[in-house]
Amino acid sequence: MSNDIRIRKGLNINLEGEAEKTVSDAPRVKTFALKPTDFHNTTPKMVVKEGEKVKAGDVVFYSKYSEKIKFVAPVSGTIAEIRRGAKRRILEVVIDADDQDVYKEFGAKDPGQLSAEEIKTYLLENGCWPFIRQRPYDVIANPEDTPKAIFISACASAPLAADAAFVLEGRAEDFQAGIDAITKLTPGKTHLSVNRKSDSFLNEVKGVELHRVSGPHPAGNVGVQIHHIDPINAGERVWVVNPEDVAIIGKVFRTGQFDATRTVAVAGSEVEKPQYYRVRIGSRINALVKNDTNDVRIISGDVLTGDKVTGDGFLGYYSNMVTVIPEGNEYRMFGWLPFKDNNIPSMHHTSFSWLFPKKKYKVNTNLNGEERALVVTGEMEKVLPMDVYPMQLLKACMVNNIEKMENLGIYEVAPEDFALIDYACTSKIEAQEIIREGLDLMIKEVG
16 A cells, blocks of 8 residues: 655756666776765774775774674775875775675575564674664664664655666565565564656565655655654654665675675766666776766766765765766856846746756756855745745754754754755755754754
8 A cells, every 4th residue: 555745845957968777787997995974973993904805795894983883895805095084084995896706605594584683683794784874863873773664765856866666677576675674673664655657666565655756856855755754753763775775785685795786877968878887886986987077077976965076086885876067167147137048947937947847958066156145035945845944944053053953853854855955045055064064963962
C-alpha cells in the first residue's frame, strides 16, 4: 500500500545536459581518496600509514569520538599520501589502486537470521555504517541510538539529478537484502519514497511503507518527506540512507565483500556526452570529466548542493553525480534591467523564462547580484514546502538564539532543504551555510 505526497511549493530548474540513460564502466583510475571532510562532525583517527598495503574493506580510519564507526578503503592498493591542511587537519587519504581489487572477507550473512544488535555490529565492522545518517543535524548516525523510523528517498528532484530507479536497475536483490537489514534497526517503520510515475522494481520492495511523491524540487529531499510523513520533535531521531547505499549494504550481506561500486550521472551543459558511469567511491574526477579548464565549474553533486572540485579532485563519498557548467566570470551590463537576459531560469517575472516552463537553459555560476540585507518578500516561503518560517529561522541561526531555533523547527531541516533559497532569494545570502552553522551550534549546546 502506498501513500501519495503531493508537493506544490518549490521550483524546477531545467538545465541543459541531462545524462542519457546509458551506463558505461569508467576507465580504471589509478588514484582514489577517502576524504574525512565528507563526514561532517567527524574527526579521523588514522589506522594506516603511508606506504601501507590495504584491501578493499580494510579500515583506513575511525571516528575519534566513536571508535565503532570505521571508514574503509573502497579499493585495494597502497596508501600513497595522507594530505593535511591547516592545523594538520586530515583532508584526503590517497590510495594508489591495484590493477585488480582484493577484498577483505567479512562473510556473507542472512539479515533474517540476525538480531538488530548483530546487524549493527556487522555494519560497523564492514564499514557500511557511515552510509546511515541521522536527522536532526544531518550527521552520521550514532550506533547507540534507536531511531523512531528510517527514510529512503528514491525520488530525485534536484536539477539534472541521477534517476534512482535507473541507477538501481539490475540490483533488486541487493536492494531487498539491504532493506531486510535496515528495517531491523528500528521498531518503527521504514519509509521508501519513489517518483509517482516510476514503474521500477522499487514499487514492489517488501518490508517498507511506500510513498509516491510528485511535485517540484525539493519534493525529492528526504527532509521534506520526513516533514510530511513523520515530523521530528525534540529528542527524537530518524535515520536516512541513500537508495544506492542500501544496495551496497545488501551486497555486503549477500557476498561478504565491501563493493564500493556506484553508478554516477555525469551531466551538465559542458559535458560532451552526458551519461551514467560505473565507478568506485572516491574515484579521481579525471576518470569522468575531461573538460578541466578555468572556463568550467566541476561540481561533485548537483548544482545546488554539490562541492566545487578540480579534475585532480575526487568524487565525494555521498555523491552520485558530477555536474559541469560554465564558470561565470563576466559581469552583466545593466543586469538590473528586467527582461534584458531571458536565458536565465528565474522564478520572478523579470525574465520571460516563466512563459516557457519546459525550456532547458545553459546557466553559469554568476550570482547576478551581491549580498544585501534580508527583506521580507515571501520568496523563501514559495520554495520551501515545509511548515517553518525560513527567514525567521535563518535570523535565529545568525544570532545563535537556540531557544528560537528550536521553536522555529531547526530539528527538521538540513542544509540541502535551503538550497533553493540560496538560488531564489534576492538577498544572495548563503542560507545553507547559515543552517549548517546553526545545526553545529545545536550539536554543541544541546547534543
